[in-house]
Amino acid sequence: MRQQRFWFDRLPIMIDVSRDPLRQAYDNEANTRDRQALPAWKKREREAFFSEFRKRGLQRLLEVGAGTGRDSRYFQDAGCDVTCIDLSSNMVRLCQDKGLDARVMDVAALSFPTNSFDGVYAFNSLLHLEKSELPDVLLEIQRVLNPGGLFYFGTYGGFDHEGIYQNDDHVPKRFFSFYDDEHLRRVVGQSFEILEFRSVSRNVKDLRFQSLLLRKPCQIYTCSRREGALHGLEGIGVHIESRRHCLDQIFA
Numbered sequence: 001m002r003q004q005r006f007w008f009d010r011l012p013i014m015i016d017v018s019r020d021p022l023r024q025a026y027d028n029e030a031n032t033r034d035r036q037a038l039p040a041w042k043k044r045e046r047e048a049f050f051s052e053f054r055k056r057g058l059q060r061l062l063e064v065g066a067g068t069g070r071d072s073r074y075f076q077d078a079g080c081d082v083t084c085i086d087l088s089s090n091m092v093r094l095c096q097d098k099g100l101d102a103r104v105m106d107v108a109a110l111s112f113p114t115n116s117f118d119g120v121y122a123f124n125s126l127l128h129l130e131k132s133e134l135p136d137v138l139l140e141i142q143r144v145l146n147p148g149g150l151f152y153f154g155t156y157g158g159f160d161h162e163g164i165y166q167n168d169d170h171v172p173k174r175f176f177s178f179y180d181d182e183h184l185r186r187v188v189g190q191s192f193e194i195l196e197f198r199s200v201s202r203n204v205k206d207l208r209f210q211s212l213l214l215r216k217p218c219q220i221y222t223c224s225r226r227e228g229a230l231h232g233l234e235g236i237g238v239h240i241e242s243r244r245h246c247l248d249q250i251f252a
């Protein structure tokens with residue numbers, strides 16, 4: 001992956017130049033998207049997440065891939081401390097015009113300290129990541145969340161796909177990753193507790209909307225892939241993040 005280093009807001013962040021076409025596509029569409037009305041089903045999704053967030057008395061929220069800032073503005077108006085990020089500088093400008101704390105940042109390289117937020121909201125943004133990237137991005141999101149924090153992950157899917165959408169109306173055409181339900185469950189289950197998984201038909205061929213309410217475990221036990229048999233512990237409520245580290249204390 002080719003990378004260049006830039007400075008934004010005096011914080012060092014990595015810009016992945018392979019995202020340039022996607023950034024360009026959303027820069028081009030930012031003003032058009034800002035004029036679009038929010039469909040009723042998206043309002044219901046947002047409300048369902050937000051009522052869980054409030055019910056737990058949570059406050060600090062990060063939206064990743066915030067687009068025009070419509071949802072972040074809604075959360076802020078409702079009294080939350082909101083930070084939002086997006087790849088596209090035109091989108092970030094629209095967020096800032098709405099009075100939001102918005103930054104150009106890639107969700108794959110979050111420059112926030114560990115345990116910074118009570119919740120993360122990602123509506124139709126992680127679907128632009130390559131499948132090989134998603135596990136690490138989920139760990140990044142897990143890192144910036146407080147233990148017990150909530151993560152809403154909403155995405156199109158229902159079948160397995162990865163590549164440029166050839167009928168896309170955005171220029172350049174965008175890259176999408178879709179997962180079937182079982183695959184998505186497996187990937188997110190490696191770093192989060194799944195509180196709710198709903199898969200809703202969108203009346204377009206096999207396309208569904210997958211709505212996941214996830215929680216960062218209060219205690220995280222890690223083990224290496226070699227201890228795969230220990231994944232059985234998940235079934236009795238012990239969370240295992242199997243991908244990165246070896247927890248020598250347990251397996252020594």
Ligand SMILES: C[S@@+](CC[C@H](N)C(=O)[O-])C[C@H]1O[C@@H](n2cnc3c(N)ncnc32)[C@H](O)[C@@H]1O
Pocket residue numbers: 022023026064065066067068085086087088091105106107108122123124125128129
């Ligand atoms: C389909 S739009 C959704 C925007 C908004 N969440 C909404 O529902 O209206 C996807 C957004 O995610 C942003 N995005 C895509 N990949 C990203 C990444 N790696 N890091 C940060 N933002 C990203 C895009 O720039 C775009 O604004």
